[in-house]
Amino acid sequence: MTGAPADGGTADVDSDSRAATVALPDDIVERYEKFSRFNSPYPAHDRGRAIDLYPGDGVGRSPVAGTVREVRTVGCPDRPYAAAEDHLIVVGLADEWCARAGAPPETVARILHVIPEVEPGDRVAVGDALGPTTRSGFFGQWVDDHVHLGFRPPDANPLRASGSLPVAAPLPVEPVAWDGTGRVVERGPSHVVLAGPRRAADTGRSFAALASDEGVPLDGGVTHYAGGGTFGAAEESSVTAGTTLSLFRTEIGRVRADDADAGAPRVEWAPVDVLANGGRVTGLSLFAARGDRFGVKVVCPDREFDIGESVTVEVVPSDDPIRLGVG
Structure with a gap:
């Protein structure tokens, strides 16, 4: 950024x-x-x-x-x-x-x-x-x-x-599971937002984020940036260096070595592609958000989806994953 x-x-x-x-x-x-x-x-x-x-x-x-x-x-x-x-x-x-x-x-x-x-x-x-x-x-x-x-x-x-x-930002973030399906509720020139996943009721946490299969709240560009991270609730999930994280039953990365300058567990993404309705997209833009519902942002500058369209997101291994640089 x-x-x-x-x-x-x-x-x-x-x-x-x-x-x-x-x-x-x-x-x-x-x-x-x-x-x-x-x-x-x-x-x-x-x-x-x-x-x-x-x-x-x-x-x-x-x-x-x-x-x-x-x-x-x-x-x-x-x-x-x-x-x-x-x-x-x-x-x-x-x-x-x-x-x-x-x-x-x-x-x-x-x-x-x-x-x-x-x-x-x-x-x-x-x-x-x-x-x-x-x-x-x-x-x-x-x-x-x-x-x-x-x-x-x-x-x-x-x-x-x-x-x-x-x-x-050590405040706890609620990890929210998602099955990868949702309807388009917002469309921009290079992205769409899918409805869901839905938060649990009365968790007492002001923020929530998409969870890995292991229940770890994820942060970052999955996987169009080389690395990402996790949010505060990861500490409760016993995440340690080398822990494997998966999404939709596919490995997406491993927690990096625990170093003092990270501030929270960091993740190196695995070589995978993100698919939306069977076609490759750039990736998922993840963050912690407030509110009862929060959308999953799909980065897809080369794909078009209509408002209300049903979209299924998958993650698959890749020999040539998208990696965006700083240029």
Whole structure:
């Protein structure tokens, strides 16, 4: 989702795997309709060092509290559906916010994909409007507008993402099983959303996500990005390094080695194709969502499905799986 010098899309590996993880408090994440940590091909997301927060109303509300240090306009990949430029808002975090999130004092937040209506010196609180969200060339056409959030240690260059701190959203996410069938309830130029799966009643969890056959809530682009991840409920499922995950009775990946900078279990996808009504599609775009029902987003720029059409999704082994890069 992020890229270019301002976003650090080409380098995001921190040599210090002991870096403190910034854990977003539940009440902050719950201000948004959806969130994802791994649904992107860029290294910041692949290594668990960024989170995308989807407001749902076109307003880029702040997930942090502090003082705006810098506002930058940056170039982004040229996409026909996207704006020609993106924006970076750098916020020096308030001590109280850092303490709540377990971040080192003087940590800096980096916020992208918001057209800034703030300027250096402005104080912002959690929930304050920073400006409208923007359609950025840093993310796919099927991706909804969102606030990209990452964190930099106090002594690092805040204009780059390389070396950002690990980010976690430890609130529990309900894993929801699905049989792969549903009717089209939304259609975009490169995707459709299928009705279902349906959440269980009264779980006490504000977010839910599509579950693997093993009951693990999944995060990421299945499998059009090389890797993905899991959500908080995975801890309850005894997921450990090397655990095999499957979907519709086909292996889709294995949990990566447990490293300190991931913030939650990460998954390396297996070589598989996603099929919709027997034809190959790009993949499934997965995230944690609020509400009694949430749709499964099928990424299918080369296929057309009508509203109300019944679709069956399958996963099959592949010798040439789709893998989208950052170019």
